[in-house]
Amino acid sequence: MEFFRVYGRVLGLLRDERKLAITLAFANVAVAALQFYEPVLLGRVVDLLSNAQRRSTTDLWHAAKQLLVIWAVVGIGGIGANIIVSLQADRMAHRRRLGAMATYFEHVLALPFAFHNAQHSGRLLKIMLTGVDHLFGIWLSFFRENLATFVALFIMLPLSIFMNWQLAALLIVLIIFFAVANAFVVGKTDRLQAQVEEYHSELAGRAGDALGNIHLIQSFVRLGAEAGAIQGIIRRTLEAQYPVLNWWALLSVLTRAASTITVILIFVLGTWLYTQGQATAGEIVSFMGFATMLIGRMDQASGFVSRVFFQMPALADFFRVLDHQSTVIDRPGGKDIGRARGDIDFEDVSFSYDGLRPALQHFTLHVPAGKTVAFVGPTGAGKSTALSLLHRMWDPQSGIIRVDGMDHRDIKLSSLRRNIGVVFQDSTMFYRSIADNLRIGKPDATQAEIEAAARLAEAHDFIMSQPHGYDTLVGERGTTLSGGERQRLAIARALLKDPPILILDEATSALDAVTEARIQKALKALMAGRTTFVIAHRLSTIRDADQVVVLEHGKMAEHGTYAELIERGGVFSSLVATQRAGIESA
Ligand SMILES: Nc1ncnc2c1ncn2[C@@H]1O[C@H](COP(=O)(O)OP(=O)(O)OP(=O)(O)O)[C@@H](O)[C@H]1O
Ligand SMILES: [Mg+2]
Incomplete structure (x- = not known):
């Protein structure tokens, strides 16, 4: 699917700093796993308190102290690691952003006349600036959010089945809903969004062209006409953009509603399971914690998908320019002839x-x-x-x-x-x-x-x-x-x-x-x-x-x-x- 291809390619641009990127990824996974441990601890606190009458005070304090120590280690360790990791990730993202810009720039300068004749320089500049900004955003999201979502989906969710499979089933249904709804809206809007991006590039090309020919515009009294043309493109851009926004707003409402319903269902089902003696109060609290965390993650993931989706046409433009092969190519083994005679x-x-x-x-x-x-x-x-x-x-x-x-x-x-x-x-x-x-x-x-x-x-x-x-x-x-x-x-x-x-x-x-x-x-x-x-x-x-x-x-x-x-x-x-x-x- 186009989305994963572009996403993979964006992450692939980090290969110049492969070792650091992989280290950061693993560190982030660890940080995320620690974060997900908190609901478990909360559940254990609840269980401890609900059995409090049956235990002696010293025994109770002893158990509470143990929990508190674990909690402190998890909390402080998580925060510390997070600061170091995000700092490094931010620096890398900034470095790679400028690196990608340099790569693009060198590549475009070397492209032949045939290419440049067909492109406006304003458009090429826009593709570069927007492209690297999007790359930057995706890299940061990858380290800050996506990995944690990954952990949530592929580690926490399977684990929750062992905790309580009935409650886990509710979460799984919710996640499937998220995935299907996202895929549906992407399918509905991707062609429209590509059109929007095309208008944005046209806007940049047109504005660049006008600025480069300012004397023509003023001497031929084209001010009104040029401004009008830009307004026209802006109008078409918005006309194309609105339906896309409607779909994504609808998705956002539906997924929010689904999330709320799921939390309520977990509470209802949990209470029933408790009355049947099939779940402890702590388990239910853990699960509610899990569910809110997972829903938060899914919300973030959904936001990320929609953002990347909006950026995809611009990224595709960026890669298309990078992939453009020069027709005037240096043959392998081309000779350096020094100073020619000139025959x-x-x-x-x-x-x-x-x-x-x-x-x-x-x-x-x-x-x-x-x-x-x-x-x-x-x-x-x-x-x-x-x-x-x-x-x-x-x-x-x-x-x-x-x-x-x-x-x-x-x-x-x-x-x-x-x-x-x-x-x-x-x-x-x-x-x-x-x-x-x-x-x-x-x-x-x-x-x-x-x-x-x-x-x-x-x-x-x-x-x-x-x-x-x-x-x-x-x-x-x-x-x-x-x-x-x-x-x-x-x-x-x-x-x-x-x-x-x-x-x-x-x-x-x-x-x-x-x-x-x-x-x-x-x-x-x-x-x-x-x-x-x-x-x-x-x-x-x-x-x-x-x-x-x-x-x-x-x-x-x-x-x-x-x-x-x-x-x-x-x-x-x-x-x-x-x-x-x-x-x-x-
Ligand atoms: N970059 C280009 N892309 C497409 N067609 C071109 C391009 N440059 C020139 N042409 C076309 O190729 C033909 C030859 O153009 P060329 O510039 O070689 O003429 P010229 O003899 O140098 O003319 P002049 O004396 O006006 O400079 C013309 O028909 C022109 O329209
Ligand atoms: Mg000539």
Whole structure:
């Protein structure tokens, strides 16, 4: 059953501290057993007192003292052990909660674009935070309550049969009722609750999306619409949640009533058994104690089941993300190639994002180490796609990409990506200082190295004009910088990384002509001796490329040097002619 599978898996996450967990479990079982001994002692007190007339005072005191000593040992021992055990259990639960968060986080960061494209980051964050909170709650309940319930069910209940089987039968009927009623309500409501959880995730995704696009919302005056959309999801969430709550409220009422009736029945049946001489007063008191304790346990268990039941869809989401296997996987035995020479081959590579529309078809290209190749073509032609395959943001459906003659999937992912520097069309930044953002390229870079790279990328001057220079905090995703400033930082970052293979995807598209001309110098320096892929719409910037590839609809339409292609008078030459005409008429 789904419930036990998830429960087992949650407890399984404690395996990193297996020894401590098992010790705590045993200690808790002992504590619970001690607790259940109290009703027995109470029963013995009652029996002692009801036979008091027939015993001498000294005899009576002697027996009472014995009982009191046992009681003190049981009580104090139980309390002491309980404090130590719960303290340790709490600490472990806190440790494992943060541990689970770290595991989730690392796992999600390593998942490929294909996964992240289909998920909103707000939703992923919500799944992580809710998931680990639920894990934490279940671990604590396991040590604090569930084990005691276990003891009650599997040790105390069988023992009570030996004490008095008729009274025990009443308890057993009650427990069966609890189990059946719980199972029934779970069956009635589980699909609804999954729907509720789906709405909660949608809420998180939608809110995260709105917060991330605050400028869009304000400039398009979408405030009312966005708030309305959130309200709509909230309404649907509640509409789905209410019927579930009704069922659980009904269950709670029924089980309470059943418990009260059982206690009354025990009292009635007990009195009758007493009058028949089949039970002592002490036994009946013990039993009443047992029954209240057991009912308390069952109440707690029922509460626990309903809580976990409400949390199950969120936990299932959490585990689903954890179970998501990367499609871009490090092959076992992947090689660390150190610094690559940079010889690149695309061999008949085909790729589609959705498996339906091709984004790149039968693409073959050889780029010798240290050479520059320019990709041109209309928007959506597949230029960025071809290069994202090179650094394995995705893996092609067919064909091979080789780096220095080696299938790049046989190279360790980290080793491959360390060899490739990318400056994107739209460079994003971390919400950290400028220096920290640059250091992404080289974590151990000195301030002097950082400044040298920034100077080369024409970024030093604007950085110095920021309020705190290199220590200025960059807004989320770099929003406090202009597009051109972000691009220059991205170029500086790539300079620091110093990779043998470079991808410049519209790296200068956001710069004005003057800054671009200045940066071209820096880019030339950056490209020297590296295999470079340049994607540029401004064709004047690729004149010096060793080869030009023209892509159209994911296919290579033309291929040659700039001069060759102009001479051929095909697609490329007409592209160049159009741009020139555009500039002249402007
Ligand atoms: N992450 C993605 N998921 C699904 N489809 C995508 C994704 N990225 C791009 N595409 C699609 O793949 C095709 C090629 O896109 P690509 O980004 O490679 O074009 P491009 O040549 O770089 O265009 P541009 O010059 O506008 O940057 C387009 O039809 C695009 O809609
Ligand atoms: Mg592109």
